[in-house]
Amino acid sequence: MASETADEYEFRTFPAAAPDGRADAATRNWLVAESRGFHEPRMTPEAIDLAAVDIAADGRRLTGAYTTTTPESALGPDVPVATFAAYEHTLNVGGAELLPAHLIAGVTVRPTHRRRGLLRRLMTDDLTAAHAAGQALAALTVSEATIYRRFGFGTAYGLDSVTVPAGQRFRLTVPTTGRCELIDAHDLVSIAPRVFSAFHARTPGSVDRQHAYWRRSAGLAGPNGAADDTVRAAVHYGVGGAIDGFAAYRVHEGDRATELEVIDLVAANDGAYLGLWELLGSMDLVDTVRFDAAPADDPLRWALADWRAVRTTGRSDRLWIRLLDVGTVFEARGYLPDAEGEVVVEVADDLGFAAGRYRIRVAGGRASVTRGGSAEPDVELEAWVLGSLYLGAVDARTLASAGRIVERTAGAVGRLAALLTPVRPVYGVTHF
Numbered sequence: 001m002a003s004e005t006a007d008e009y010e011f012r013t014f015p016a017a018a019p020d021g022r023a024d025a026a027t028r029n030w031l032v033a034e035s036r037g038f039h040e041p042r043m044t045p046e047a048i049d050l051a052a053v054d055i056a057a058d059g060r061r062l063t064g065a066y067t068t069t070t071p072e073s074a075l076g077p078d079v080p081v082a083t084f085a086a087y088e089h090t091l092n093v094g095g096a097e098l099l100p101a102h103l104i105a106g107v108t109v110r111p112t113h114r115r116r117g118l119l120r121r122l123m124t125d126d127l128t129a130a131h132a133a134g135q136a137l138a139a140l141t142v143s144e145a146t147i148y149r150r151f152g153f154g155t156a157y158g159l160d161s162v163t164v165p166a167g168q169r170f171r172l173t174v175p176t177t178g179r180c181e182l183i184d185a186h187d188l189v190s191i192a193p194r195v196f197s198a199f200h201a202r203t204p205g206s207v208d209r210q211h212a213y214w215r216r217s218a219g220l221a222g223p224n225g226a227a228d229d230t231v232r233a234a235v236h237y238g239v240g241g242a243i244d245g246f247a248a249y250r251v252h253e254g255d256r257a258t259e260l261e262v263i264d265l266v267a268a269n270d271g272a273y274l275g276l277w278e279l280l281g282s283m284d285l286v287d288t289v290r291f292d293a294a295p296a297d298d299p300l301r302w303a304l305a306d307w308r309a310v311r312t313t314g315r316s317d318r319l320w321i322r323l324l325d326v327g328t329v330f331e332a333r334g335y336l337p338d339a340e341g342e343v344v345v346e347v348a349d350d351l352g353f354a355a356g357r358y359r360i361r362v363a364g365g366r367a368s369v370t371r372g373g374s375a376e377p378d379v380e381l382e383a384w385v386l387g388s389l390y391l392g393a394v395d396a397r398t399l400a401s402a403g404r405i406v407e408r409t410a411g412a413v414g415r416l417a418a419l420l421t422p423v424r425p426v427y428g429v430t431h432f
């Protein structure tokens with residue numbers, strides 16, 4: 001068996017490109033390798049072109065690791081043995097402005113080349129370049145939760161999978177506003193980006209969506225690029241008549257029960273969220289509604305007569321955050337208007353980017369951060385823990401109870417928890 005170390009591969013970085021709607025050769029080979037890495041079915045040429053158009057529109061930079069030692073019949077030297085993609089989109093951090101975020105996706109290493117340090121090399125090079133280019137925060141969504149802490153990424157929030165009974169047991173005991181209508185799902189391709197953009201502007205934790213989302217939510221591109229005729233859609237109109245929410249869904253008829261699966265649900269305000277749920281929960285011929293991207297503290301539960309009707313069947317981590325410039329990100333973040341105080345935080349970081357001592361002072365809804373200083377730290381933690389704390393979805397006291405924060409000054413963890421209370425509940429509906 002070949003036994004290259006990470007240093008013996010050739011690394012190439014290039015922009016994803018699809019001139020005239022056709023993937024260029026490097027992008028095509030990269031996509032072929034990525035889909036194999038995720039054990040997906042063979043992509044049709046049409047699916048490759050569609051995917052290339054989408055990732056080129058995202059502005060993704062693709063990196064491949066290539067080997068020249070390809071034995072007879074093995075995949076050729078043009079197909080990378082490892083893939084890695086990065087691009088910049090915005091993250092809502094509850095502040096006045098959306099924060100540019102360095103997003104990482106499509107990380108795969110061919111099974112025959114794994115555990116030789118390829119991921120470590122790709123990740124370290126990429127974060128170093130992003131840091132040098134002035135990026136303050138990196139983020140990803142992950143396949144496995146055991147890989148990325150070592151690179152300084154912490155889980156910033158999770159999402160719930162829920163099932164909700166439709167029909168008699170679905171009874172909202174609060175008034176809803178506006179109204180819903182069914183639409184041709186294909187129309188979501190133009191409606192959904194507008195609604196999402198209002199959601200994104202309002203919701204701490206939201207990451208701007210990649211280009212591929214809209215065709216998928218509209219049923220125009222299912223698995224392997226083909227249209228998916230099972231997708232149906234509804235929209236919510238606010239009191240002024242403008243569309244402020246949408247749901248894409250499909251119905252599965254089982255032998256004993258019929259389930260409505262929510263594929264995508266985005267609401268620009270609370271009225272749209274409850275209004276869409278009212279429609280989904282009241283569909284005839286449906287026994288249960290399933291949604292795999294519900295907020296961890298779902299307002300629906302509190303709006304229904306039966307608190308138990310929302311049954312959590314699972315919880316998955318969604319966004320992982322890695323701080324590259326602690327001062328910039330904490331100064332960009334939003335704070336409650338009455339949050340006031342300061343905490344000196346000592347951060348340990350194997351990769352160095354966030355390492356150091358920081359005084360985070362909050363007043364009047366803003367923070368100022370000074371680095372260094374001779375003050376003794378109030379708390380000590382690792383970089384990934386600070387990534388988890390950053391948006392405020394997890395309480396600092398919970399992480400201290402888990403042994404992830406060392407409190408050096410009595411009361412400092414409670415102070416940190418109060419200062420980092422998010423301006424609105426943290427949530428996001430982007431997987432990348």
Ligand SMILES: CC(=O)SCCNC(=O)CCNC(=O)[C@H](O)C(C)(C)COP(=O)(O)OP(=O)(O)OC[C@H]1O[C@@H](n2cnc3c(N)ncnc32)[C@H](O)[C@@H]1OP(=O)(O)O
Pocket residue numbers: 037038104105106107108109110113114115116117118119120121140141142143144146147150
């Ligand atoms: C952002 C995303 O795209 S998430 C998707 C991640 N990709 C996948 O899950 C696809 C299937 N898996 C793979 O392609 C590969 O196994 C990868 C990408 C997870 C790992 O690639 P490798 O090149 O084997 O990793 P590499 O040898 O660089 O290991 C780096 C470190 O991560 C650890 N590691 C690697 N894979 C895993 C894993 N699945 N679980 C836990 N730890 C892991 C290694 O032990 C090593 O630890 P150390 O350096 O602290 O001793």
